[in-house]
Amino acid sequence: MSQPILEVNHLSKRFRGLLAVNDLSFHVNKGEILGVIGPNGAGKSTTFNLITGVYSPDTGEVKLNGQNITGLSPNEICKKGLSRTFQVTRPFGDMTVLQNVMVGAFLNTPNPRRAEQQALEMVEFVGLGDKKHAVARTLSIIDQRRLEFARSLATEPALLLLDEALAGLNAMEVEEAIELIWKVKDAGVTLVVIEHVMKVINTISNRVVVLNFGAKLAEGVPKEVMNNSAVIEAYLGKGFAQHA
Numbered sequence: 658m659s660q661p662i663l664e665v666n667h668l669s670k671r672f673r674g675l676l677a678v679n680d681l682s683f684h685v686n687k688g689e690i691l692g693v694i695g696p697n698g699a700g701k702s703t704t705f706n707l708i709t710g711v712y713s714p715d716t717g718e719v720k721l722n723g724q725n726i727t728g729l730s731p732n733e734i735c736k737k738g739l740s741r742t743f744q745v746t747r748p749f750g751d752m753t754v755l756q757n758v759m760v761g762a763f764l765n766t767p768n769p770r771r772a773e774q775q776a777l778e779m780v781e782f783v784g785l786g787d788k789k790h791a792v793a794r795t796l797s798i799i800d801q802r803r804l805e806f807a808r809s810l811a812t813e814p815a816l817l818l819l820d821e822a823l824a825g826l827n828a829m830e831v832e833e834a835i836e837l838i839w840k841v842k843d844a845g846v847t848l849v850v851i852e853h854v855m856k857v858i859n860t861i862s863n864r865v866v867v868l869n870f871g872a873k874l875a876e877g878v879p880k881e882v883m884n885n886s887a888v889i890e891a892y893l894g895k896g897f898a899q900h901a
């Protein structure tokens with residue numbers, strides 16, 4: 658088997674008394690979509706923040722293509738090919754769609770013309786071509802999500818982490834966003850997806866990792882994981898049935 662694109666080994670992070678991530682290990686294979694699920698407060702976003710250099714872990718290491726990236730800054734990690742979107746989108750509201758995406762492109766090139774060309778390609782790729790000169794804060798929620806994708810993709814990631822990229826979308830928009838995720842995957846990008854809607858996880862993930870109280874509760878193909886009694890118990894009373 659080829660080397661995983663991402664390896665997370667024995668990662669832990671404590672916030673004062675709270676162990677938010679607890680001796681967590683998992684890997685991501687090249688070309689797959691890995692779903693990460695778990696009840697509220699399970700440690701999903703903290704795990705993303707540890708992987709992307711926003712936080713330093715107390716213990717453990719993160720390897721990208723076999724290279725230890727633990728402790729590097731978010732910028733350095735992004736330059737190595739690992740990008741992410743945020744749970745709450747953070748566009749530069751007064752800038753245009755194209756200018757926002759150029760911010761991502763500038764990470765890889767200091768050349769404005771090259772950055773603009775790359776940003777234009779990404780804006781088209783996500784379906785915002787006709788809105789490239791729109792001011793970001795005027796976009797609908799689905800278009801803000803598209804913009805967030807374009808901005809991340811402009812950094813040319815090999816691995817993209819999506820933190821609840823579908824939150825706040827209606828059923829039709831969720832379908833559109835899933836189409837976009839497939840398209841990103843088909844373009845050769847590996848994805849790790851935090852998502853609360855089980856139907857989405859079932860549809861798009863090759864494998865799923867379940868977190869609970871910061872630790873790994875289960876791992877496997879979606880069907881197996883959804884039928885795992887420990888997983889069902891972790892979700893009981895937290896709306897699992899209504900999402901499933």
Ligand SMILES: Nc1ncnc2c1ncn2[C@@H]1O[C@H](COP(=O)(O)OP(=O)(O)OP(=O)(O)O)[C@@H](O)[C@H]1O
Nearest residue numbers: 672675676677695696697698699700701702703704
């Ligand atoms: N910067 C921080 N300082 C203190 N506690 C934090 C911090 N970030 C997260 N936590 C706590 O760590 C735990 C894990 O939070 P995290 O946001 O990683 O969970 P999550 O699984 O992403 O939750 P959700 O699904 O609600 O987004 C929570 O109890 C949270 O309150």
